[in-house]
Amino acid sequence: MKASEIRTKSRQEILDEIDASRRELLNICFQWQAGETRNPAQRKDIRRKIARLQTILKEIDLGIIKNSQSEGVENR
Helix, strand or coil: CCHHHHHCCCHHHHHHHHHHHHHHHHHHHHHHHHCCCCCHHHHHHHHHHHHHHHHHHHHHHHCCCCCHHHHHHHCC
């Protein structure tokens, strides 16, 4: 997922995506230990995705980028 696509999501959607990615990473780690998968690129890609999501979430929290969907929720 590209950063521009993530920036269009609401804060809650980003948090949900982080949670789902962490679960996916955990499952891949278990598969790795069990010997079911031998593709280290999967783990690397998911870790990078989580980092990208957390970075954009921090940008939203600091006000570096304006997220119109999250602003509408805060004003209610």
